[in-house]
Amino acid sequence: MHPKIASLLAKFPRVELIPWETPIQYLPKVSEMLGVEVYIKRDDLTGLGIGGNKVRKLEYLLGDALAKGADVVITMGAVHSNHAFVTALAAKKLGLDAVLVLRGKEVLRGNYLLDKLMGVETRIYEAENSFELMKYAEEVAEELREQGKRPYIIPVGGASPIGTLGYVRAVGEIATQSAVLGLEFDTIVDAVGSGGTIAGLALGLALAGMKTRPVGMAVGLFGEKMVQRIEDLLRETSELLGVKVKVEVPEIYDYSFGAYGKIVREVSEIIRLVGTKEGILLDPVYTGKAFYGLIDRAKKGDLGEKILFVHTGGISGLFHYGEDMLKLLGKV
Numbered sequence: 001m002h003p004k005i006a007s008l009l010a011k012f013p014r015v016e017l018i019p020w021e022t023p024i025q026y027l028p029k030v031s032e033m034l035g036v037e038v039y040i041k042r043d044d045l046t047g048l049g050i051g052g053n054k055v056r057k058l059e060y061l062l063g064d065a066l067a068k069g070a071d072v073v074i075t076m077g078a079v080h081s082n083h084a085f086v087t088a089l090a091a092k093k094l095g096l097d098a099v100l101v102l103r104g105k106e107v108l109r110g111n112y113l114l115d116k117l118m119g120v121e122t123r124i125y126e127a128e129n130s131f132e133l134m135k136y137a138e139e140v141a142e143e144l145r146e147q148g149k150r151p152y153i154i155p156v157g158g159a160s161p162i163g164t165l166g167y168v169r170a171v172g173e174i175a176t177q178s179a180v181l182g183l184e185f186d187t188i189v190d191a192v193g194s195g196g197t198i199a200g201l202a203l204g205l206a207l208a209g210m211k212t213r214p215v216g217m218a219v220g221l222f223g224e225k226m227v228q229r230i231e232d233l234l235r236e237t238s239e240l241l242g243v244k245v246k247v248e249v250p251e252i253y254d255y256s257f258g259a260y261g262k263i264v265r266e267v268s269e270i271i272r273l274v275g276t277k278e279g280i281l282l283d284p285v286y287t288g289k290a291f292y293g294l295i296d297r298a299k300k301g302d303l304g305e306k307i308l309f310v311h312t313g314g315i316s317g318l319f320h321y322g323e324d325m326l327k328l329l330g331k332v
């Protein structure tokens, strides 16, 4: 752990959900194909439930919830939300209740199936996007307060300044791992959904004084609104940490293929390629699209010679959308 990052984070309550440092692995076949060195930070192996990036955010978010005396956690997302399922599972492990405020078609697959299997309370609402679910979450919180409970709301994707600390910490880990490996990455690439992961990476890199550029691949929301969200997270998280650093909003490219959650053939092909060449499974909503973006941008020479891809998890997406992907890929 980078000493400056460790000391800045020391004052924040954290529950340890990740029992190890996730590995950084070289991808030989993809590197050969692209003519650059591609490495992967295995945050799909964060070790709680289906793993993924949300577990890092939850270490601080649930640390805060416990410190504030909460007994029930409410969070939001699409029916297939990795974040929602992992949040509920982590809350239960810590002895808290959880209510998930979800949107979308109820299909018993992927994470929604896991929600049900683990006996998590879910409520489905109509909303254009997950950010609009906040008002319903507040209604649920009010209802629980009236029953004498102490609810704690975690925003979509855990994208709050406290959640963002999880990826500041991840950079502390990457800093020491890359020093041991003797590597200086030109870029760190990840999937951008709610923006918390890329904001934490950007802030962490600045605090660690690393020259590595964070590059985000947007899988849904893009443009002005996303830039504003990331700018706010950077500012508010710096204030929370009590540091004065000016961090630019990272480069973000649009690889949503038209819409969040839209399943497309090109991405399904990349998922098959990375699976069969490297033995690593990506998902069709987040990491598959982000890796498609990595390949596309690396071919254009935008990402430098040494690239670190953060695998943010999301394995359940394959079990939610696998049939759609198979149709797009055609008969084997």
Ligand SMILES: Cc1ncc(COP(=O)(O)O)c(C=O)c1O
Residues within 6 Å of the ligand: 052, 053, 082, 083, 157, 159, 191, 192, 193, 194, 195, 196, 197, 198, 286, 287, 312, 313, 314, 315
């Ligand atoms: C697998 C996976 N990757 C990436 C992301 C995006 O991370 P963020 O919301 O921090 O931008 C998510 C968010 O839901 C996710 O589930």
